[in-house]
Amino acid sequence: MWGKKMATVKIRNINLGEGMPKIAVPNVGTNEAEILSSAKDIVVAKPDLMEWRIDYYSDGIKDNKKLAVTAKKLRNVVGELPILVTFRTKSEGGVLELNETAYLDLVQFVIENRLGDAVDIELFHDEKRVKDLVGDAHRYNVVVIMSNHDFETVPAKDVIEFRLKKMAEMGADVPKLACMPNSADDVLTLLEATNEVHHEISNPLITMAMGDIGKVTRIAGQVFGSSLSFGAVGKTSAPGQLSINDLRNAEKYLEIK
DSSP, X not given: OOSSOOOOEEETTEEETSSSOEEEEEEOOSSHHHHHHHHHHHHHHOOSEEEEEGGGOHHHHHOHHHHHHHHHHHHHHHTTOOEEEEOOBXXXXXXXXXXXXXXXXXXXXXXXXXXXXXXXXXXXXXXXXXXXXXXXXXHTTOEEEEEXXXXXXXXXXXXHHHHHHHHHHTTOSEEEEEEOOSSHHHHHHHHHHHHHHHHHOOSOBEEEEOSGGGHHHHHOHHHHTBOEEEEESSSOSSTTOEEXXXXXXXXHHTOOO
């Protein structure tokens, strides 16, 4: 990675923070059949990681046993492909509403039953409980990607830096921040903040500006210090998300050798 030598984070068989930014593909199936079918298509596309967006799977959220059964079937389909399990809350761009306790309990279930190799934990929840979940995840050998999403604007540069550093201080392995730019200046703010934090802390980072104007941030991670980008196979999970093929080609053009 260009710039400061960062610590790498191993998620099953990939190393975030080493070489080219890795590519994750979201699985947004709404029932078990869709989830497993999407997983087969994702495997064919050969990403580095699959993000299982369980907020799309309402039946599994209502019945955790069903969620665990689907997780086992999913592992059988994807083999050694690393899985990041994410429940994105509605306020941060997800599709299903859960109250605070239900969300945190769900994340705990994901961790304690090792439904994936990594788990997404949103920053803005009860701080003590979030820290406890991070500790649980590390005891169960689950990597923590801590996240924050703003679908309306790009926070001020110092706010972005504070949030990313705060995630690291709370024990996150990989801090993640995504936001919605309204101008080219907003995109520059995110890139500048990413670059500065990348030089100040050793954690691999994930940052992106959403929407069309933010697409440049999805492909320029190796330059500015973002270690992973999200590409779609079929249905996208966020505005401005590129297909995996377009993302892979664009990253190769910008590769620093």
